[in-house]
Amino acid sequence: MRIAIGGIATECCTFSPILSREKDFVVQELEDILDDERYPFLKEAEAEIFPTFRARALPGGQVERATYENFKARFLDHLQAALPLDGLYLDMHGAMNVEGMDDAEGDWYASARKVVGQDCLISASYDLHGNLSERILQNLDMLTAYRTAPHVDTLETRSKAFSMLVTCLEQNIRPEKVWIPVPVLVAGERSSTEYEPAASLYAKLGDVDPIPGIMDASILVGYVWADEPRATASIVLTGTDRIVMEREAKKLALEYWKTRDEFGFSVPHGSIKEAIDWALTQDNNCLFISDSGDNPTAGGVGDRVDFLKALLEHKVENAVLGGIADETATMACYAAGLGETVELSLGGSLDKATMPLPLTAKVLFLKETSELRERIAVAQVEGVTVVISHKRRPFHEEADFLALGINPEDYKMIVVKVGYLVPDLKRIAKGIYLALSPGVVDQAIERLPYSRWQRPRFPLDKNFFWYPELK
Ligand SMILES: [Zn+2]
Structure with missing residues (x-):
């Protein structure tokens, strides 16, 4: 098995006046990526690993376009050199916004897909504060996200994204995905998994994962400070049994929707x-x-x-x-x-x-x-x-x-x-x-000048009907 590894991870507040530039990123290329602490699971993998390009930055404003294009070109060059590939694991965040480009991760995956071809499986690990799009789901074969906020399961999540990829390659499985965007978008502080309702919502994932035909069930709260059309909460399932996945995804989406009024701060605030x-x-x-x-x-x-x-x-x-x-x-x-x-x-x-x-x-x-x-x-x-x-x-x-x-x-x-x-x-x-x-x-998001979210979207809009629909 030939598996490449790479990615780009940051979170971009579109209201921030500061552009994220190359100097704001920690960039690793080729062998430098193979960090035993970050990817201890690679050592045991029965696969040939091809490190490519990975960049990460502290959350900030939009990424400068030239910085992004430069990073992408370096990533694609290394990816090209590693061909042919059976798999690609991408260590992502999911809330990047690039100047003049709303769906930056979608662009990253679509570009990678062009290089690796349709037969290569692509897996990504996400922060649960990531925003998804149709293009992202079209180009990824599988995805899993953190289940804790504050994030204490980052290693488990990376490890799962990688092991799902290996399992699929070993068993010759091309997984299906089911995605339901939920029109609710609250700040991370209202959706900490240490408190309700997020604690119970995320606890349900442990019951869904073992269901035959399902490999992973993820809930993404989304990233609230991105004024971009794709921004919203998501339910995403990866697996092999579409009927079971659709049923479970709808249940999770409905639960999320029903608890929208309960997302509060859970600590004294003012x-x-x-x-x-x-x-x-x-x-x-x-x-x-x-x-x-x-x-x-x-x-x-x-x-x-x-x-x-x-x-x-x-x-x-x-x-x-x-x-x-x-x-x-x-x-x-x-x-x-x-x-x-x-x-x-x-x-x-x-x-x-x-x-x-x-x-x-x-x-x-x-x-x-x-x-x-x-x-x-x-x-x-x-x-x-x-x-x-x-x-x-x-x-x-x-x-x-x-x-x-x-x-x-x-x-x-x-x-x-x-x-x-x-x-x-x-x-x-x-x-x-x-x-x-x-x-x-x-945190009082109604004080910010949103103009590009798809509406209606809770909590900016409160009185509207919604029922889970598959994308
Ligand atoms: Zn996060």
Whole structure:
């Protein structure tokens, strides 16, 4: 068996003003792709593996067209060189949007299909926050997606996509797919599988998979911050018995549709002001507040200062803000030096909806990791300890703070640019609050200027009839 491996993975918020360019991606080609930690299952595979091209980036804005075309050309060149192929495994995300191209994954697969031919089987692993299209389903032979959000089953999902491919090749099966788009699209924070209704919906997949004739059943919540026609939730089944697959897909789709009103936040939530008021009435330290509208791992810009402004206005003492992406301000802190006072014009320059915040800060900590060429400064602004990074990045782990000399337990509240709290911060949090702060990944999606979704689509539209139909 000759199997090629490759892919491209990112999540693109079409409301973001920042284009994702080549420098934002981690690119691996040929042998570099064969990472034992990411693909431990390849070692045991009784197949000849041909690594091609893989790129991945932190969620952000649309991918620059030239970057995409360059990546695609490199991928197709390596694919061509690996011919003839029996199978192709693509390690994807599923919510990429390229300048002037709405269905980027569809383009990627259609281009790959032209190279590998109709007989080659193509399998893809997805994030459950991916959007599908007819062209995607026409060119893929099988697909499986994460079943957990926060995502803790990423390895299992990649492994399953690969093993389904091997099984089909060994048994000479060309699988069928059944896809039902469900006209519901909610943010990941409303559909965490740690809470209802997503917990029960995803638990059902474990009962569907073992049904004879079904190889995989997947539910995709979809990616809400893409203003593109294909954006919606999906039920996708891969298998061999079309009748059974259609029956089970319709059941899952109907369940999803019926629970649409129940997708809520499951944690205390409210405005920035309400979040601060909440924290000030709690007895504990180590309270975590999500500045959710500016979460870089959902595609947020990461330089908004709405929360910092509010903390200063409320004269909050003993708070941490992690973090604000601002290259100029980071460099100004480095130029000033440790323990020095510096005038900053902080954040608010990438997200054009905001303005930089002028302030006086004392430099507490400077971090430089030569390996990543990454600079991070910690500065004290009145009662708030602010983390300022030269690159857009998340601070989503306890270790991210400890490495900066910040022990979250010593602070009353820690404001993090995140959506739902990732497990590592949840573990240490003595209280959790989701602030529905503004930004390009605003949780209150009705505040965003959608114009290209297919309508009706819940929750932008509420009163309409729908019944599962196969695509
Ligand atoms: Zn995701």
